[in-house]
Amino acid sequence: MTPRPLILVVIDGLTPSMLEGTMGSGETPMLAALAERGSYRRATSVFPSLTPVCLSSIATGAHGDIHEIPHLVWYDRTEDRIVEYGSSFGAVRAAGIGQTLLDTLVNMNGQHLGVNALTVFEALADAGLRTAATNFTAYRGRTKHRSLLPFLPDVMGPERFFFYNLYSSDRTGAPLSWRNRAAGSIDAYATAVGRWLVTRDAFDFFLFYLSDYDYASHEHGPDSALSTLQSCDAALASLVEAGGGIDSFLERYAVVVMADHGQTRVRESTSLGAEIAGVEGVLALASNRAAHLYLSPACRLDPRDVAARFDGVAAVEVTLFREGTHAVARREREELAFAPAGTSGFDCSGDASILGHPDGLARCWSALTNPNAGEVLVSATEGFEFADLGGGDHVGGGSHGSLVAGDSEVPLLTVGVDAAPGPEVSVSIVDVAPLVLAHFGVEIPGYALGRAA
Numbered sequence: 001m002t003p004r005p006l007i008l009v010v011i012d013g014l015t016p017s018m019l020e021g022t023m024g025s026g027e028t029p030m031l032a033a034l035a036e037r038g039s040y041r042r043a044t045s046v047f048p049s050l051t052p053v054c055l056s057s058i059a060t061g062a063h064g065d066i067h068e069i070p071h072l073v074w075y076d077r078t079e080d081r082i083v084e085y086g087s088s089f090g091a092v093r094a095a096g097i098g099q100t101l102l103d104t105l106v107n108m109n110g111q112h113l114g115v116n117a118l119t120v121f122e123a124l125a126d127a128g129l130r131t132a133a134t135n136f137t138a139y140r141g142r143t144k145h146r147s148l149l150p151f152l153p154d155v156m157g158p159e160r161f162f163f164y165n166l167y168s169s170d171r172t173g174a175p176l177s178w179r180n181r182a183a184g185s186i187d188a189y190a191t192a193v194g195r196w197l198v199t200r201d202a203f204d205f206f207l208f209y210l211s212d213y214d215y216a217s218h219e220h221g222p223d224s225a226l227s228t229l230q231s232c233d234a235a236l237a238s239l240v241e242a243g244g245g246i247d248s249f250l251e252r253y254a255v256v257v258m259a260d261h262g263q264t265r266v267r268e269s270t271s272l273g274a275e276i277a278g279v280e281g282v283l284a285l286a287s288n289r290a291a292h293l294y295l296s297p298a299c300r301l302d303p304r305d306v307a308a309r310f311d312g313v314a315a316v317e318v319t320l321f322r323e324g325t326h327a328v329a330r331r332e333r334e335e336l337a338f339a340p341a342g343t344s345g346f347d348c349s350g351d352a353s354i355l356g357h358p359d360g361l362a363r364c365w366s367a368l369t370n371p372n373a374g375e376v377l378v379s380a381t382e383g384f385e386f387a388d389l390g391g392g393d394h395v396g397g398g399s400h401g402s403l404v405a406g407d408s409e410v411p412l413l414t415v416g417v418d419a420a421p422g423p424e425v426s427v428s429i430v431d432v433a434p435l436v437l438a439h440f441g442v443e444i445p446g447y448a449l450g451r452a453a
Helices: 018-026 029-037 051-060 089-097 099-113 122-125 183-201 212-220 224-240 246-252 303-308 360-370 429-439
Strands: 008-010 040-045 073-076 081-084 129-134 144-146 155-157 160-163 205-210 253-257 268-270 280-286 288-297 316-322 326-331 334-340 346-350 378-382 385-386 409-415
Touching: 008 051, 008 155, 008 224, 008 334, 008 429, 018 029, 018 224, 018 409, 029 224, 029 246, 029 253, 040 212, 040 429, 051 122, 051 429, 073 212, 073 280, 073 288, 081 089, 089 205, 099 155, 122 129, 122 346, 122 429, 129 183, 155 246, 183 205, 183 224, 212 224, 224 246, 253 429, 268 409, 288 303, 288 326, 303 316, 303 378, 316 360, 326 429, 334 360, 346 360, 360 378, 409 429
Parallel strands: 008 205, 008 253, 129 160, 129 205, 268 385
Antiparallel strands: 040 409, 073 081, 144 155, 253 409, 280 288, 288 378, 316 326, 316 378, 326 334, 334 346
């Protein structure tokens, strides 16, 4: 029997606690209706739990060691320059507006996303299935698309590809996405496109990405953006209505609803650059609640020495670096050394509580072994944020990126997906792409089958 088409809904930055509370209160009726008909659980994000890293993991079923996107801002050793995907307007200006736009819109998929990673769009297209996406930044696919703006190059994306009005494979009548971001115009554009796709049964797999919740949560705090979550619920209801109502819609489509990362509230911001002032040859690239530190040949300190500089810094919970065949997690002069032990887990020595975070060992190992990672990685203490290149922060609002559970746990709701694991199985966002491929009977990449759990 041919599997039903599948819609993957990604609500950027949605915390499990927010979703769980509103489903029980009746404030998000469509999400509640889907939960009544499906299976709900919490899943774990990747590290750093920042949008470009997370969306690349959702698209490929891989951690950063495979997909090679290390952070929201990072140092490209091959080109000897900083890559900034848009931490804030100040950070964009500091990195160069033109270069940032090109990196975010084009180069992330065309150059930065690892060649050994296979996106769900590529795998499904190779199997003869129709793919579609709205505004999803890890979009690499098999179909060439020309931008509506003459200065942007062609890109390879899903068969039906709609990206902030910059790339549109079809005329849908959708409104301009950027006309009023604060009022929800980005998601309104995605919703209009989604309705157009559903009314035409124009896909086998559709990735419906809603980014406005993360925007509102950064501004107001992780559990203070109810009106925006209700708008997300209404966007889903609009697709369901276009599909003939909930029963007809779920007869036609399988559905997965998830977030890419969580968020926690920010009370205070700090500059990591100030903590290493006077240390030659260290480039600190921070954004939100995680950082990479890159050590040049001019640096006289080794990674252990640099990590030790953050002992006693209130904003820093954990520093990470590699030493020989092992990785080391350091917190207040205590350390945990760890390395993979085949497919059975990790060999560890030291204080295991240092990485007592959700899926901490696997997430940290993969982040450190990303070929674009810094020599030292830093995860923030709850309540703190690291200022970005432009000095920007989200003090008084929400942020994410660290290892802590609030940044790292996400909701995962599946309806009509036969391949979904049972509730007793611990899952990560990297398991979603294999879940989608299994739903369609498409071969799953070997890196996804063999990941350390």
